Amino acid sequence: MKNPLLGGLTPARFLREVWHKRPLLIRNAVPGFEGLLSPAEMQQLACREDVESRLIQGGGTRWQLDHGPFRKADFRRLPKTEWTLLVQSLNHVLPEADALLSRFDFIPHARLDDLMVSYAVPGGSVGPHFDSYDVFLLQGRGHRRWQISTQTDLALLDGAPLKILRRFEIEDEWVLGPGDMLYLPPHVAHYGVAEDDCMTYSVGFRAPTTEELAHGFLMHLQDTLTLEGRYADPDLRLQAHPGQISRAMLAQIEAMIAKIKWSRHDVAEFAGRYLSEPKPNVFFDPPEAPLGRAAFNRLANKAGVALNPKSRLLFTGGRFFINGEAFTPAADEVPALQALADQRRLAAPLPASLRERFHEWYEAGWLEIDAP
Ligand code: SIN
Ligand code: CO
Numbered sequence: 001m002k003n004p005l006l007g008g009l010t011p012a013r014f015l016r017e018v019w020h021k022r023p024l025l026i027r028n029a030v031p032g033f034e035g036l037l038s039p040a041e042m043q044q045l046a047c048r049e050d051v052e053s054r055l056i057q058g059g060g061t062r063w064q065l066d067h068g069p070f071r072k073a074d075f076r077r078l079p080k081t082e083w084t085l086l087v088q089s090l091n092h093v094l095p096e097a098d099a100l101l102s103r104f105d106f107i108p109h110a111r112l113d114d115l116m117v118s119y120a121v122p123g124g125s126v127g128p129h130f131d132s133y134d135v136f137l138l139q140g141r142g143h144r145r146w147q148i149s150t151q152t153d154l155a156l157l158d159g160a161p162l163k164i165l166r167r168f169e170i171e172d173e174w175v176l177g178p179g180d181m182l183y184l185p186p187h188v189a190h191y192g193v194a195e196d197d198c199m200t201y202s203v204g205f206r207a208p209t210t211e212e213l214a215h216g217f218l219m220h221l222q223d224t225l226t227l228e229g230r231y232a233d234p235d236l237r238l239q240a241h242p243g244q245i246s247r248a249m250l251a252q253i254e255a256m257i258a259k260i261k262w263s264r265h266d267v268a269e270f271a272g273r274y275l276s277e278p279k280p281n282v283f284f285d286p287p288e289a290p291l292g293r294a295a296f297n298r299l300a301n302k303a304g305v306a307l308n309p310k311s312r313l314l315f316t317g318g319r320f321f322i323n324g325e326a327f328t329p330a331a332d333e334v335p336a337l338q339a340l341a342d343q344r345r346l347a348a349p350l351p352a353s354l355r356e357r358f359h360e361w362y363e364a365g366w367l368e369i370d371a372p
Contacts, residue, residue, distance in 0.1 A: 003106070005029050005181070011106035019107075020134060020185050023148055025174055029181035030103075035140025035199050036096045039119045042199075045087050046070050052088040052281060056126050056162065063127060065161035084120040084194070090201075091115040091309050092282070095371075097201075098309040102344065104136065104203050109341070110275040110314055113204040120144070120194035128168035128191035130154055133205045136183050137190075139176040142198030146182055147173045149189040165189055176200075206275075213274070220270040227259050272321035276312040284310060284323075284365035296359050296369070304370040305358055306345040311366045313341040323366060329354075345370055 006014045007026035018024045037045075046053035046068045053068030059082050066074075075085075090097040097115045104112065113133070117140075118126070128147075137146070147170045157164040168191055175195060176182060184190055186207070192200065208216075231252065239246060291299065307313055313322045320327055320337055329337055333354055340346040347370075350358065361367035 004031065005103055015106070018183065022185065023172070023188055024183040025176075026181045026183070028179050030100075030138060030179045033138070033140065033179040035178070036090070036094060036100065036201070037117070039085075039197065039199070042085060042087055042117060042119050043070075043072070043075050045090075045093060046085055047072060048093075050283065051093060054086045054088075055083065056086065056124075057083040059123065059125065059127070061157060061160075061164075063160050063162060063164060078121075081121055081123040082125075084118050084124040084126055086116060086118045086126070088116050089114040089279075089282075090117045093309075095309070098344075100138075100201065101203065105342075107205070109312070111205050111207070113206045116202045116204060118200045118202070120198050120200075122194055122196055124194040124198075125192060126162065127160075127164040128189060129163045129165055130187050130189045131184075132186050133207050134183070134185055135205070136181055136203040137176075137192070138181045138201040138203070139178055140199035140201055141178060143175050143177050143195040144192045144198045144200055145173065145175045145195055147191045147193075148182075148184065151189055154187070154189070208274075216274045217267070217270050220273065221260065221262065221266070224266070224269075225260065227256075229256065229259070231256070268316050268319065269326060272314055272316055272319060273324050273326055276314045276321040277324035278310055278312060282310050284308065286363060286365040290363050293356070293359050296362055297355050300355070300358060300362075300369050301348050301350050303372060304345060304347040305340070305350065305362075306368050306370040307340065308366050308368055311361075313337075313344075315341055322361070327357075329357075 003009070003011055003014075005026070007024065007029065009018070014024075045051045046055075047070055049069050051068065053070065055066045055068070055070065055074070057064045057078075091101045091114055092098075097117075101112065101115050147168070149169050149171045151167075151169050151171075153165075153167055153169075155166045157166050168189060170191075174180075174182070233248070233252070235248075237248075290296075311323055313320065315321065315338060318328055318331070318334060320329060320341070330353060333351060336346060336351045336354060358367055362369070
């Protein structure tokens with residue numbers, strides 16, 4: 001099916017020809033889109049402890065970066081031009097943002113990170129830079145001029161509090177209005193400057209480095225590995241230097257370490273836990289007066305259930321992972337759990353055998369009774 005979001009390309013064709021390969025401008029990707037919140041509502045979010053926010057001021061070679069939470073008075077002091085307020089993970093606090101993000105589920109959930117929103121006054125920008133991730137930049141209210149470049153010179157300005165390219169060679173330029181969207185693969189340099197009061201929604205992705213994955217996997221191995229044996233030297237010979245680590249000792253240690261083995265099964269177990277783990281700054285809010293199991297079952301079985309927007313539910317084979325924890329459901333529970341993982345909600349009636357698990361997730365703040 002053709003997706004208006006992708007300018008008439010099917011998701012399969014977008015993935016084949018565009019994703020991770022080249023920029024794409026899509027006029028009217030979300031027809032009628034005017035944004036999800038007002039600048040005032042965004043400023044309120046930037047005052048919250050549990051919301052990650054940044055304020056970027058300046059231009060050229062002079063930049064200032066401040067981290068939230070902010071106070072209302074901080075915003076009253078700002079000039080009329082050249083600043084940008086950024087709020088991260090809008091999808092965690094605004095159901096409409098979670099719904100917008102779900103339009104991008106032609107990309108695996110394990111790759112999806114969050115929806116960030118920026119509000120900029122005229123001339124406001126985060127500077128010419130590049131990101132290491134793919135990004136969809138959807139314009140809400142107002143207009144932003146985007147300039148892009150596939151330059152290979154990625155040298156950064158010294159001493160700036162954020163990543164600003166020292167040189168920027170414009171190759172293409174467009175002014176985006178409400179509903180227009182620009183897709184950029186990693187490392188394409190871009191520079192977006194607000195033409196008027198403007199809000200931009202960025203769909204960001206996760207792409208761990210080899211080093212991050214390897215460190216994570218080594219930690220996983222450390223937690224799960226059991227190995228037999230202990231250092232032993234019945235053939236010990238007299239050494240000229242008691243202080244020396246002998247070749248025989250090194251050889252034995254090497255052989256012991258070589259007992260560390262892993263299979264695809266270990267990799268799957270690690271990947272599921274790692275990729276479903278919420279970011280370290282994510283905290284769940286369990287319901288203040290949780291319903292007991294019977295009341296929960298009655299209501300959930302009428303309305304269905306939805307994952308909390310902060311929850312990450314993934315699966316591989318018959319193994320499921322939610323927020324860093326693993327479990328293997330009974331075979332007849334798998335289709336319902338797969339549907340919940342894919343659509344992030346599950347319509348009633350709920351399989352009876354899953355209700356106890358769902359009640360536990362509800363008590364942890366991971367899952368909710370679906371809104372009508
Ligand atoms: C912005 O919305 O101002 C910045 C988004 C980006 O460049 O990735
Ligand atoms: Co960027």
